[in-house]
Amino acid sequence: MEETGQSLEHRAASIIVKRFKDYFSKGPGSVYVSIKKGFFSIHIREFLTPLENFWNLNCFEVETKLNDLIAKEEKKPEGTKAYWPSDHIIVVYHYGVLGGLEKEFIKEGYTAEVKIKKRKIEKQLYDLKYLEWLLQKQVHEVFIDWIFNLDCGYNVLLIE
Incomplete structure (x- = not known):
């Protein structure tokens, strides 16, 4: 069974948030993953600490x-x-x-x-x-x- 793009995007975002929490002891504000026609992008917001x-x-x-x-x-x-x-x-x-x-x-x-x-x-x-x-x-x-x-x-x- 093939995953839809949206569920794959959601899984990828969840994995990224978990990795950030594991490595940096805190996660970003939000992570947006987009997979469309051979392109893969990740947008990470609110991660830099003042x-x-x-x-x-x-x-x-x-x-x-x-x-x-x-x-x-x-x-x-x-x-x-x-x-x-x-x-x-x-x-x-x-x-x-x-x-x-x-x-x-x-x-x-x-x-x-x-x-x-x-x-x-x-x-x-x-x-x-x-x-x-x-x-x-x-x-x-x-x-x-x-x-x-x-x-x-x-x-x-x-x-x-």
Whole structure:
């Protein structure tokens, strides 16, 4: 028996809400799922927590300190924006991250190699003790990735 689109959409939304509650200890305000003619979309509303709930930490200060850490060995990002989607996750978006040499290697097809080396360098640059002092929280893990064709990167910090 084939499920109708609407019941499949409802099931998907229920699963997403449950996953959010499992991982973030709270769910979004609402989740809308749409499945139509080969397209699948998810609209999540009212999930970001107001910044004032996050240890009175100044976003600009976090962004500046992370830029300074990266600039020790790599091109300083042209811009950085930090987001706190939950009490335990910080997402940092950097743009203008590639230097001329990196762009040339990517153009020549060495994308995987550039990612491996940049990840190794950036992970070494992250001074976890300093970040923990700044955030007043323990940093459990740092994930790093880039979208080279958009000249941007993301860092995800999992914190206590």
